[in-house]
Amino acid sequence: xxxxxxxxxxxxxxxxxxxxxxxxxxxxxxxxxxxxxxxxxxxxxxxxxxxxxxxxxxxxxxxxxxxxxxxxxxxxxxxxxxxxxxxxxxxxxxxxxxxxxxxxxxxxxxxxxxxxxxxxxxxxxxxxxxxxxxxxxxxxxxxxxxxxxxxxxxxxxxxxxxxxxxxxxxxxxxxxxxxxxxxxxxxxxxxxxxxxxxxxxxxxxxxxxxxxxxxxxxxxxxxxxxxxxxxxxxxxxxxxxxxxxxxxxxxxxxxxxxxxxxxxxxxxxxxxxxxxxxxxxxxxxxxxxxxxxxxxxxxxxxxxxxxxxxxxxxxxxxxxxxxxxxxxxxxxxxxxxxxxxx
Amino acid sequence: xxxxxxxxxxxxxxxxxxxxxxxxxxxxxxxxxxxxxxxxxxxxxxxxxxxxxxxxxxxxxxxxxxxxxxxxxxxxxxxxxxxxxxxxxxxxxxxxxxxxxxxxxxxxxxxxxxxxxxxxxxxxxxxxxxxxxxxxxxxxxxxxxxxxxxxxxxxxxxxxxxxxxxxxxxxxxxxxxxxxxxxxxxxxxxxxxxxxxxxxxxxxxxxxxxxxxxxxxxxxxxxxxxxx
Numbered sequence: 339x340x341x342x343x344x345x346x347x348x349x350x351x352x353x354x355x356x357x358x359x360x361x362x363x364x365x366x367x368x369x370x371x372x373x374x375x376x377x378x379x380x381x382x383x384x385x386x387x388x389x390x391x392x393x394x395x396x397x398x399x400x401x402x403x404x405x406x407x408x409x410x411x412x413x414x415x416x417x418x419x420x421x422x423x424x425x426x427x428x429x430x431x432x433x434x435x436x437x438x439x440x441x442x443x444x445x446x447x448x449x450x451x452x453x454x455x456x457x458x459x460x461x462x463x464x465x466x467x468x469x470x471x472x473x474x475x476x477x478x479x480x481x482x483x484x485x486x487x488x489x490x491x492x493x494x495x496x497x498x499x500x501x502x503x504x505x506x507x508x509x510x511x512x513x514x515x516x517x518x519x520x521x522x523x524x525x526x527x528x529x530x531x532x533x534x535x536x537x538x539x540x541x542x543x544x545x546x547x548x549x550x551x552x553x554x555x556x557x558x559x560x561x562x563x564x565x566x567x568x569x570x571x572x573x574x575x576x577x578x579x580x581x582x583x584x585x586x587x588x589x590x591x592x593x594x595x596x597x598x599x600x601x602x603x604x605x606x607x608x609x610x611x612x613x614x615x616x617x618x619x620x621x622x623x624x625x626x627x628x629x630x631x632x633x634x635x636x637x638x639x640x641x642x643x644x645x646x647x648x649x650x651x652x653x654x655x656x657x658x659x660x661x662x663x664x665x666x667x668x669x670x671x672x673x674x675x676x677x678x679x680x
Numbered sequence: 681x682x683x684x685x686x687x688x689x690x691x692x693x694x695x696x697x698x699x700x701x702x703x704x705x706x707x708x709x710x711x712x713x714x715x716x717x718x719x720x721x722x723x724x725x726x727x728x729x730x731x732x733x734x735x736x737x738x739x740x741x742x743x744x745x746x747x748x749x750x751x752x753x754x755x756x757x758x759x760x761x762x763x764x765x766x767x768x769x770x771x772x773x774x775x776x777x778x779x780x781x782x783x784x785x786x787x788x789x790x791x792x793x794x795x796x797x798x799x800x801x802x803x804x805x806x807x808x809x810x811x812x813x814x815x816x817x818x819x820x821x822x823x824x825x826x827x828x829x830x831x832x833x834x835x836x837x838x839x840x841x842x843x844x845x846x847x848x849x850x851x852x853x854x855x856x857x858x859x860x861x862x863x864x865x866x867x868x869x870x871x872x873x874x875x876x877x878x879x880x881x882x883x884x885x886x887x888x889x890x891x892x893x894x895x896x897x898x899x900x901x902x903x904x905x906x907x908x
Contacts, residue, residue, distance in 0.1 A: 416765045424765040428772065487775070496875040501859070516775060518856040519871075532764020533774060647874030668875065675877055 389673050391656045394585040395574035395593050396666065400620065403572050403612070403665060404466065405494065406545055407441060407565040409434045409536045410529045411555035427532035432477060433486035433513055434535035435557055440507045442472040442567060449506070450568050453499050454667070458674070462497050462570060462667045469567040470560055479512035486515045489526075489534035491612055492647055495519035497667035523610030529553060540612035572616055575652075575669060576602075576661035584661065595622045601640040603660035605651050608643030617663040688883035698859070699887075706864040706891075709777055709851070710844035713784035717840045721789040722833065725796025730804045730825065740797070746790035755853030758783045762854070775856040780864075783850045788840045795839055799832040800825070834903045841895060845888070865891075 395401070412429040440446055447465050454462030477483075494500060495517060504515045518528060522541040526548050528534045539545060545564055548554060554563035574593055576584060582602045584593035597604055598621065607614040610629060621627045627634050627641070634641045642660065644651050648668040655662040691699050728739060760766050762774040773779040807828060811821040826833075848866035855862035857871060865888045872881040 418765045418767070419760050424769075427764045427769065429764075492874060496871075516856070516858045516861060518775070518858060531766075532769070649874045649877070653878075671875060671877065675879065 389656065390578050390659065391575050391652065391662070391673075392578045393573045393666075393669065394576050394580055394661075395587070395590050397571050398590045400590055401572040401574075401616075402569055403540055403616065404542070404566045404569040405463070405538060405540045406542075407438050407536060407538050407567060408529075408545060408548065408563055409438055409555045409557055410532075410534060411553060413555075414530075414553040415551070416530075416532050424532075429532065430483055430486055430535040431555070433479070433483040436476050436479070436483070436511060436513065437486050437488065437507065437515060438536060438557055438565065439472045439474070439476045439559075440511070441503070442470055442565065443476070444471060444473065446503060446507070447471065447567065449503055450499065453502055454497070454670075457498075458670045460670075462670070463499060463568040464570060466567055466569055470565055472559060474559065476511060484512065484514055486513050486536070487534045488515050488517050488536055488538060489528040490517060490519050490538040491522045491525050491540055492519045493540070493611075493613065493665040493668060494538055496648065496671065497665075499667075521607075521609045521611030522615070541615045543615065544612075570666055572613065572663055573666050573669060574661065574663055575655065577659040579659075582661065591620055591622070594620045597661050598622060598625055598637075598640075601637075603640050603642060603658050605655045605658070605660045605662045606634075606641060606643045607648065607651055608645040609647075611648075613648065613663060613665060620663070684879040684882035685886065687879055688886045691883060692887065699884075701860055702863055702865060702868050702884075703887075703891075705777060705862065706845065706888075709780050709784065709864055710841060713781045713788060714837060714840040714844045716781065716785045717788035717792050717844075718833075718837050720785065721792025721836070721840070722796060724789075725793040725836075726800050726822075726825070726829070728793065729797040729800025743790050743793050743797070747794050749787060749790070751787055751847055751849035752853065754783055754787050755850035758786075758850070758854045774854065775858055775862055777855070777862055780851045780855045780862060783854050784844050784847060787847065787850060788843050791843060792836050792840050795836045796829070796832065800829065803828055830906045831903055834899050834906065838896060838899050841899075842892060845892060845895075 410429050412427065412431050416424045416427045418424050447469065450463055451465040452461065454460060490500065500517055507513065508515060518534070519525070520528070522539045522544055525537055525539050526544055529537050530553055549563045556563045574584060574590060582596045582600050584596055587593040587596055606617055614629070618628060627637070634643065642654070644654055648664055649672060651662060652664060652669065652672045654660065728736060758779060759774065762768050762771065762779055804825065807821065807825045811824055816824065846866065848870060851864055852867045852870065855864070855867065857863050857867035865884055869881045869884045872884065
């Protein structure tokens with residue numbers, strides 16, 4: 339008994355020592371560098387050296403990444419796992435309507451358009467010129483409509499945009515927004531299973547299929563079900579040496595063709611996400627690469643279907659010196675963090 | 681590694697609000713599910729271990745199969761059952777801590793049953809003989825058996841708790857890893873990893889291990905006390 343107590347005490351002490359050590363070290367490091375600017379200068383080359391993967395191709399029209407809001411319809415043809423119709427699915431239509439209206443209000447659009455300038459020095463999202471704008475009243479939450487379930491893609495959630503916007507909405511109107519994030523495919527499936535009141539995704543073909551199947555609802559005051567409002571760009575990243583010469587290609591499709599021709603390693607998300615869908619559309623058609631595993635069976639020596647999240651794929655690309663298609667926000671976060679697996 | 685350690689300390693020292701919420705959800709979820717699993721698994725395990733009856737072999741095989749139930753399969757089943765279009769949709773349990781506990785209990789109980797059963801089965805003949813020699817009744821025999829088992833009960837509980845706190849497949853599926861509501865340590869680590877923020881993931885991992893260490897120390901002390 340006494341032995342254990344002594345051990346516990348020793349453990350606590352070593353923890354405390356660690357804590358003190360970490361605290362006293364930090365000011366000592368800071369003191370020689372005068373002010374934050376000098377400190378940044380010191381860190382910058384170090385961070386650049388640790389991540390070799392860099393942006394090779396960006397801001398190309400075919401790399402446009404548009405995010406769309408779609409409210410789920412309570413009258414959608416819901417079916418259970420066996421395909422039998424299900425009638426009484428609970429969808430918080432009023433709550434979803436309020437959130438859509440707020441996200442499309444001039445105030446929220448401006449906030450979204452300026453997000454990221456503070457943390458990364460550049461905008462992570464741009465507001466679409468033709469984005470629908472709502473300037474009317476927004477209903478405050480009631481006991482029944484309080485909880486809004488938003489299903490979104492990992493790239494939106496990981497960019498921190500929702501964590502930045504939603505608290506303002508919640509405070510002002512009294513709603514609680516529950517955000518689930520998954521690849522676009524799974525995010526849409528959540529709404530089809532009646533587990534989300536609205537979705538925020540970025541894959542046009544999948545969105546259109548969702549609307550066509552009757553799962554979407556056209557909100558009062560808007561013209562379509564698919565409310566596209568913000569966009570950014572996908573970026574093609576790869577090793578800084580760029581053996582395929584992707585950066586010098588006239589278009590991003592040529593860059594993809596060059597990668598395929600030279601059989602340079604390429605990491606694919608392979609998970610049915612919006613990023614994966616976009617990547618599939620950029621390969622030369624004669625290769626026939628699609629979401630099916632058979633379609634790239636002959637290319638396994640260079641085409642790596644990771645079936646993983648964006649961050650995991652970026653680490654793989656960094657380790658293997660491979661090319662990768664990624665949304666810009668996740669890449670900036672990855673590069674800012676030194677890109678190390680700690 | 682150093683930066684991760686510093687981050688972990690920084691998170692703890694500044695009592696980061698989100699971390700506190702994640703910790704409290706993790707604590708509630710793993711304590712509730714491990715205690716419930718112990719409550720259900722203990723009597724079942726003792727019964728299976730001590731009594732000989734027809735069909736015991738079948739139950740044992742069934743239990744051992746369930747011990748190997750992959751968490752994601754368990755999560756998927758609960759997801760489909762409680763989904764908006766599932767048969768239990770009116771309970772509105774999907775994406776709550778309650779359903780996470782439920783899924784965890786299904787995962788953990790067989791482990792408690794298995795660990796108790798094998799111990800009790802090895803102990804029961806001797807205890808029964810002693811009880812007969814002393815002329816003890818059924819109730820007292822059980823009490824004697826439980827007294828002999830107290831050390832093993834602690835071990836079984838630790839096993840249950842460790843499994844509950846370390847589980848990720850099922851809880852991420854049925855809980856949805858919703859911030860401020862159902863995000864636990866393991867799902868948060870997964871989120872940060874997917875985000876490419878490895879050092880924060882490692883920081884959370886360190887905190888998780890420390891928590892586990894504390895609980896283990898506590899129960900080990902209790903075990904020591906019991907074995908005296």
